Amino acid sequence: MTIPRDFRLVDGTVIDHLPVGTAARALELLRLPREGPVTIGMNVPSSRHDKKDIIRVEGMVLEKRELDRLALLGEHVTVSIVQAGKVVDKIRLEVPKRLRGILTCTNPTCVTNNEPVQTVFERLGRYPFRFRCTYCERVLTL
Amino acid sequence: MQDEALSEAARAFRGRSVVSANDFTRADILAVLEAAGAFEGRAGGPGSTPQEPRLPGRVLGLLFFEPSTRTRLSFESAMLRLGGSVLGFADARVSSFSKGETLNDTIRVVAGYCDAIVLRHPNEGSARLAAEVSTIPVINGGDGSNQHPTQTLLDLYTIKKAMGRLDDLRVGFMGDLRYGRTVHSLAAALLHFDVKLSFIGPPSLKLPPDLRLEIEEAGRLGIEVESLDEVEDLDVLYITRIQKERFPDPVEYERVRASYRVDREALLPLGPELKIMHPLPRVNEVAPDVDTLPGAIYFQQTRNGVTVRMALLDLILGGGA
Numbered sequence: 228m229t230i231p232r233d234f235r236l237v238d239g240t241v242i243d244h245l246p247v248g249t250a251a252r253a254l255e256l257l258r259l260p261r262e263g264p265v266t267i268g269m270n271v272p273s274s275r276h277d278k279k280d281i282i283r284v285e286g287m288v289l290e291k292r293e294l295d296r297l298a299l300l301g302e303h304v305t306v307s308i309v310q311a312g313k314v315v316d317k318i319r320l321e322v323p324k325r326l327r328g329i330l331t332c333t334n335p336t337c338v339t340n341n342e343p344v345q346t347v348f349e350r351l352g353r354y355p356f357r358f359r360c361t362y363c364e365r366v367l368t369l
Numbered sequence: 370m371q372d373e374a375l376s377e378a379a380r381a382f383r384g385r386s387v388v389s390a391n392d393f394t395r396a397d398i399l400a401v402l403e404a405a406g407a408f409e410g411r412a413g414g415p416g417s418t419p420q421e422p423r424l425p426g427r428v429l430g431l432l433f434f435e436p437s438t439r440t441r442l443s444f445e446s447a448m449l450r451l452g453g454s455v456l457g458f459a460d461a462r463v464s465s466f467s468k469g470e471t472l473n474d475t476i477r478v479v480a481g482y483c484d485a486i487v488l489r490h491p492n493e494g495s496a497r498l499a500a501e502v503s504t505i506p507v508i509n510g511g512d513g514s515n516q517h518p519t520q521t522l523l524d525l526y527t528i529k530k531a532m533g534r535l536d537d538l539r540v541g542f543m544g545d546l547r548y549g550r551t552v553h554s555l556a557a558a559l560l561h562f563d564v565k566l567s568f569i570g571p572p573s574l575k576l577p578p579d580l581r582l583e584i585e586e587a588g589r590l591g592i593e594v595e596s597l598d599e600v601e602d603l604d605v606l607y608i609t610r611i612q613k614e615r616f617p618d619p620v621e622y623e624r625v626r627a628s629y630r631v632d633r634e635a636l637l638p639l640g641p642e643l644k645i646m647h648p649l650p651r652v653n654e655v656a657p658d659v660d661t662l663p664g665a666i667y668f669q670q671t672r673n674g675v676t677v678r679m680a681l682l683d684l685i686l687g688g689g690a
């Protein structure tokens with residue numbers, strides 16, 4: 228595989244408008260790098276917002292579940308799919324009103340940490356994201 | 370509220386699980402309290418008349434994964450007085466029923482033996498889970514430190530009975546505001562009404578920030594102080610126990626405990642009309658000399674527990690229908 232000199236993607240995914248400081252968390256969530264090259268920009272000047280982090284992943288398309296996790300990192304995160312050097316799809320990530328099985332309750336005595344049941348969290352308001360565990364009713368701030 | 374809305378709310382309790390006071394609407398609360406009024410004087414005690422059976426042949430399952438004698442006896446009394454029967458266990462540690470089995474399985478099995486379940490469980494959220502998997506209504510009898518909705522209903526009923534209303538009230542909460550489950554649920558439920566809520570407690574046991582914000586945003590926040598001396602006008606004072614395990618330092622615990630003990634003298638400035646409540650059991654936060662004050666209604670409060678639970682069981686299981 229040849230990597231263009233300016234690290235522009237040929238086929239892959241661009242995760243853009245990550246809040247500054249969240250690139251490392253995004254890499255962790257996506258278990259990157261996997262196979263293809265990954266380039267990371269941190270503290271990059273942005274036209275829309277002050278500054279941002281950005282990640283370009285060659286040869287990878289994200290799954291819905293991964294997008295849901297990424298959406299939790301900030302309110303303006305976008306994901307672009309690149310094919311043959313062109314952006315063919317760009318989506319602004321939305322945090323769902325209900326998150327099933329994605330977050331873990333921080334309350335050790337919550338039933339979700341003691342019985343075989345999937346967690347369900349309800350989003351309270353907009354960014355910064357706060358979620359209420361629908362079981363133990365504790366509020367979690369991300 | 371209109372009678373029609375109330376009877377619709379009452380009908381909606383049929384077959385419904387009661388998991389959290391946060392699920393209640395204003396109409397739900399008023400419907401239960403109104404239904405409870407019909408069982409007034411039929412829940413035992415001096416001058417009580419027996420209730421004619423409304424739930425004969427119906428069986429209530431009491432699953433107590435941790436002991437709570439008061440809650441269990443109160444539900445048992447309510448069901449028996451309605452002419453129904455009860456079965457279950459009082460403490461999972463001495464019952465072989467649930468050994469190693471998931472809560473999901475236990476609930477599904479017991480749902481085949483009875484018409485409704487009262488669940489007491491040490492894990493927060495257990496009642497929500499039980500209600501999801503159960504084919505019959507589940508009533509939360511306390512899920513860890515989270516919810517105890519029938520306690521909230523009986524507290525509201527006690528206030529309504531003593532004051533004649535739930536609107537236009539000034540309610541003060543004193544003691545453990547941070548971990549006190551009864552405080553959180555009652556305060557949140559009172560937000561459905563036109564109330565001013567004040568809080569008296571040590572800095573280390575302040576209200577959880579989320580609840581505080583909710584009360585503030587509703588425009589219902591009164592004063593927040595450390596001492597009862599700083600409070601002037603209250604209709605109801607709700608006192609809770611300060612638990613030793615919340616304090617890493619035993620000396621600090623003793624100091625805090627001593628300063629949140631009320632006696633007759635401390636209550637004098639608040640006037641003779643003040644109603645004093647406590648979810649019981651008390652340790653020593655309310656001195657025995659308070660018991661004879663006309664406003665001391667904490668024993669009535671526990672007695673009301675049977676009345677309110679009769680009403681709730683009757684609504685859920687369709688007594689008289």
Ligand SMILES: [Zn+2]
Pocket residue numbers: 332333334337338339360361362363364365494
């Ligand atoms: Zn939880």
